[in-house]
Amino acid sequence: MKPAKLLLGGLRYSVLAAASVAVLAPFAWLVAAAFKDKAYLNEYLFFPPLSELSAKTVNLDNFRALFAGDSTVNGTVYFWQYVLNSVFLATTTTLVQLVFCSAAGYALAKFEFRGKRALMSFMLLSMMIPGVLLFAPVYELMVTLHLVDTFTGLVLPSIATAYGTFLFRQACLAVPNEMIDAGRVDGCSELRIYLSLVMPLVRPMSGAFCLVTFLATWNAFFGPSVFLHTQSQLTLPVILNRYIGVYTNQYGVFLAGTLLAIVPPAILFFALQKEFISGLTSGAVKG
Amino acid sequence: MNTPKQYYRGAAPWLLLAPYLVVTLVFTLYPLLSAAVLAFYQTNGPASRAFVGLDNFGFLLSDPVFYRALRNTSIFALCSVFVQLPLSMGLAMLLNSGSSGWKGVFRLILFSPNLVGQIFVGILFSVLFTPRYGLINRFLHALTGWGLEQQWLGDPALVMPAIVLTALWVYVGFNMIFFLAALQGVDKSLEEAARIDGANRLQVFWNVTLPSMRHVVVFVVITSVIGSFQLFELPLALLPTSNGRGPDNSGLTVIGYLYDAAFNVGDLGLGSAVGWVVAFVILLASALQLRLTGATEET
Numbered sequence: 001m002k003p004a005k006l007l008l009g010g011l012r013y014s015v016l017a018a019a020s021v022a023v024l025a026p027f028a029w030l031v032a033a034a035f036k037d038k039a040y041l042n043e044y045l046f047f048p049p050l051s052e053l054s055a056k057t058v059n060l061d062n063f064r065a066l067f068a069g070d071s072t073v074n075g076t077v078y079f080w081q082y083v084l085n086s087v088f089l090a091t092t093t094t095l096v097q098l099v100f101c102s103a104a105g106y107a108l109a110k111f112e113f114r115g116k117r118a119l120m121s122f123m124l125l126s127m128m129i130p131g132v133l134l135f136a137p138v139y140e141l142m143v144t145l146h147l148v149d150t151f152t153g154l155v156l157p158s159i160a161t162a163y164g165t166f167l168f169r170q171a172c173l174a175v176p177n178e179m180i181d182a183g184r185v186d187g188c189s190e191l192r193i194y195l196s197l198v199m200p201l202v203r204p205m206s207g208a209f210c211l212v213t214f215l216a217t218w219n220a221f222f223g224p225s226v227f228l229h230t231q232s233q234l235t236l237p238v239i240l241n242r243y244i245g246v247y248t249n250q251y252g253v254f255l256a257g258t259l260l261a262i263v264p265p266a267i268l269f270f271a272l273q274k275e276f277i278s279g280l281t282s283g284a285v286k287g
Numbered sequence: 288m289n290t291p292k293q294y295y296r297g298a299a300p301w302l303l304l305a306p307y308l309v310v311t312l313v314f315t316l317y318p319l320l321s322a323a324v325l326a327f328y329q330t331n332g333p334a335s336r337a338f339v340g341l342d343n344f345g346f347l348l349s350d351p352v353f354y355r356a357l358r359n360t361s362i363f364a365l366c367s368v369f370v371q372l373p374l375s376m377g378l379a380m381l382l383n384s385g386s387s388g389w390k391g392v393f394r395l396i397l398f399s400p401n402l403v404g405q406i407f408v409g410i411l412f413s414v415l416f417t418p419r420y421g422l423i424n425r426f427l428h429a430l431t432g433w434g435l436e437q438q439w440l441g442d443p444a445l446v447m448p449a450i451v452l453t454a455l456w457v458y459v460g461f462n463m464i465f466f467l468a469a470l471q472g473v474d475k476s477l478e479e480a481a482r483i484d485g486a487n488r489l490q491v492f493w494n495v496t497l498p499s500m501r502h503v504v505v506f507v508v509i510t511s512v513i514g515s516f517q518l519f520e521l522p523l524a525l526l527p528t529s530n531g532r533g534p535d536n537s538g539l540t541v542i543g544y545l546y547d548a549a550f551n552v553g554d555l556g557l558g559s560a561v562g563w564v565v566a567f568v569i570l571l572a573s574a575l576q577l578r579l580t581g582a583t584e585e586t
Contacts, residue, residue, distance in 0.1 A: 012381050013389070019378060020396040023460065027399075029422045030411055042420040100306040107303035111295045119304075126315055130569050132517060132542055133562035136555040137318035137325055157314035160307035190299035219404025221520045226550055237406040237520075244410060244527040251414050258407050265402040273395060 034062055034256040041252055062256035065247075072231040079239075079257065085151075086236045087264075089224075090217040093155055094210050100160035102206065105168025106198050110180060123162045139226060149229045158217075164209060171205040172198060207275040215265050236261045325559040336556065343560035353561075355536045356544040359447060363540070364515035366451045367458070368508055374459045375507075379466035380492075394467065397460035405457075409524025412453045416440050416525075423452075440526055443537035450522055450538060462507050469503035470496070505576055512572045516565055519543055541565055 032046040040048065040057045048057045069076040108120065138157065139148075147153030175198055183193040199206070221237040228234055240261060243254035326343055330336040347353045378397060382390055400408065415422045416439040428435035439449040473496055481491045497504065519542035523531035530547070532539045541561065549558025 012384070016378070016381055016389075016393050019459075020393060023396055023400060023456065025422060025426075026411055026415060026456065029415065033414070045422070045425060100310075103303040104307035107300040111300035112293060113295050113300045116300075126311065128570070128573070129315065129319060130513070130517065130562070130566045132545060133322050133559070133566045134315065134318040135545070136549045136558040136562060137321040138314060139549070140321065140325070140555055141314070141318060157310060160310050162307075162311070162315075165307055190297075190303075194303065215402065219406070221404065221406045221523075222546075237404055240410060241406050241524050241527070244413065244524065254410060255414065258410050261407055262403050266399075269399075269402050 030255055030259055033252055034259045035059070036252060037061055038250050038252050062250075062252040065250070065253045066256050066260075070231065074230065074232060077232045081232055082234055082236050082239045083260070085233060086218060086261075089151060089154060089235060090214050092151075093158055093217045094213045096155065096159045097161065097164055097213050098206060098210055101164030101209070102168045102172075102199065102202065103194065104160055104165040105170075106172045106194050108165065108169040109172035110175070110177070110198075123166060127162045127166070135222070135226070142227060148227055149233065151233070153227050154223055164213070167205065167209060168202065171202040175201050204275060207272055211268060211272055211275065214268065218265055322559045322562060325556050326563055328556040330555045331553055339556070343557050344564075346557065347560060347564065352536055352539070353541075353544055356539045356541045359537070359539055360516055360518060360541045362447055363451060363454070363518055364512050367454070367511045367515045370451070371455055371458055372462055372507065372511060374455065375462035376466050378459065379463045379470055382463070382467055383470040394464070398464055399460070400457045401461045403457070405520035406524045408453060408457055409521045412449075412456075413440065413525050413527060416449055440538075441534060443533065443535045446526070446533040446537040450518075450525060453521060453525060454518075458511075462511065465503055465507050466500070469500035473499045509573055509576050512576075513569050516569055516572075517542055519546065 028046055032044075033041060035058050036044070036047075037057055037059055038061065043057075047053075067079045069078045108116065108123075142148045142153050145153070147156065179197055180193055183197050188197070219237060220235070221241070224235045225238045225241075228238065231239075236257070240254055240257045243257060244251075247253045325336075327338060327340055328336040329339045329343070382393055403411075412423075416424065418424055418436045418438050423439070424435050424437055427433060427437075437445065439445045477495050477499065478491055481495045486494065518540045519531070522533065522538045522540055522543060525531075526533045526538050529538075530551075531543045542565070545558050545561040545565070548561060549555050
């Protein structure tokens with residue numbers, strides 16, 4: 001290689017490496033802050049040097065304080081309760097959406113019926129409605145339906161979305177019609193065709209969809225913070241946002257909670273990152 | 288229409304669609320209509336309401352705090368398009384020309400902040416901006432000798448820069464993924480032909496590469512502007528002592544204003560009015576951008 005080219009390549013990698021360090025530094029800092037004793041929080045930038053590494057400087061005190069429990073009007077609420085709430089809401093929403101969005105998407109891709117065109121246009125238009133416009137009226141509706149402060153009220157409006165339905169419609173278009181017809185000739189019910197013929201074929205798409213939906217629900221703040229009131233019902237983003245005000249002088253505690261809150265999405269992402277990134281960009285790049 | 292369509296006889300498609308249809312009717316269409324009505328009422332919580340005509344919009348137009356929120360949000364949107372996206376594009380190009388081994392690693396690292404919800408990012412950065420001890424203050428001080436004691440989140444002039452900087456950490460990698468995917472689809476032979484014809488790197492990028500990934504660029508710009516106008520959670524967690532407003536409302540966003548009006552004050556009518564203003568801005572931005580790309584398509 002020519003020296004000029006070598007220099008250029010070196011420069012390119014240094015820029016990329018610098019950007020990566022800038023991205024990773026806050027993560028490293030978060031991990032260090034969560035495990036440092038509160039007396040040593042500001043002593044070292046990241047972790048203490050090996051010579052000063054001991055249970056006095058680095059320990060689990062922050063996590064102990066976090067899991068000690070909050071006393072509320074309805075008794076003590078422990079941190080694992082918020083974790084459970086978040087896990088429950090994110091998992092339920094994801095699975096329910098997977099079923100209903102794929103069903104609706106399959107119907108739009110493989111059936112000809114009266115009113116389909118109008119329905120498709122309505123669906124595409126409805127994706128352009130900004131969610132914020134609907135917050136106030138949906139809240140009013142929730143009050144009327146007595147769904148405020150319930151998990152049902154949070155899950156119900158998102159059991160099927162236009163976005164998910166559209167994604168599955170696109171994926172189902174690729175399923176060959178002959179297969180579906182063969183299923184019908186063999187006497188399969190429509191439900192059976194959808195579950196055992198179509199669903200397995202759109203599996204890659206389903207993986208990406210589940211990841212995106214799980215992440216969005218896990219990190220959701222606006223909905224849970226408006227609709228949930230009882231402390232034992234709160235999710236991780238809502239309670240950790242409150243902890244900033246509670247633990248003003250020991251931020252190690254809410255940083256420990258934040259660290260725990262980003263672990264599940266990280267595990268999911270590293271396990272499924274190929275599907276995730278390709279699922280994310282497929283709509284934009286092909287379209 | 289030359290052949291009559293064969294309609295499926297049976298309830299199967301409607302049964303498959305039923306959950307989506309019911310939920311859309313109840314939680315999208317009905318609220319949309321009710322938002323149109325609600326904007327003309329003043330409410331005190333969901334229970335009591337009084338018709339006020341256009342007063343909600345009149346109030347917004349005369350409220351300096353709302354203008355402040357609009358200005359902050361617009362600044363954020365401009366920074367997203369003109370600072371964040373060029374950085375994303377630059378990194379995507381560096382990654383695209385590299386050998387494949389390290390590419391996946393860099394891509395993974397640069398994308399990773401997107402796993403972290405906006406609230407968690409806000410919580411983390413509210414501590415990183417701590418004077419004297421925060422990572423950002425220390426880093427800036429080590430690099431430039433300035434800024435160790437800087438109160439980023441307490442200084443009205445520095446609140447927006449702090450929000451923009453935090454957003455860069457998250458979204459540069461996100462948009463980079465889209466640009467990278469688009470760059471991989473650009474026809475290499477076109478670029479080579481231009482190089483042979485004597486075009487320099489910048490000319491090739493501007494006249495060949497960028498036009499051939501136009502659709503993705505437009506998509507990313509639109510989603511960035513729309514996302515910017517929905518900014519809310521990041522400043523809320525970043526500025527906890529002032530409920531996301533910052534000193535002198537220097538960090539207040541339009542959605543922050545909506546949240547306060549609708550859910551803290553309890554005026555869902557005013558909240559709906561703000562919602563319509565945001566919806567209008569978003570539709571305008573989308574229409575403008577679609578028009579712009581339509582124009583480039585003809586040349």
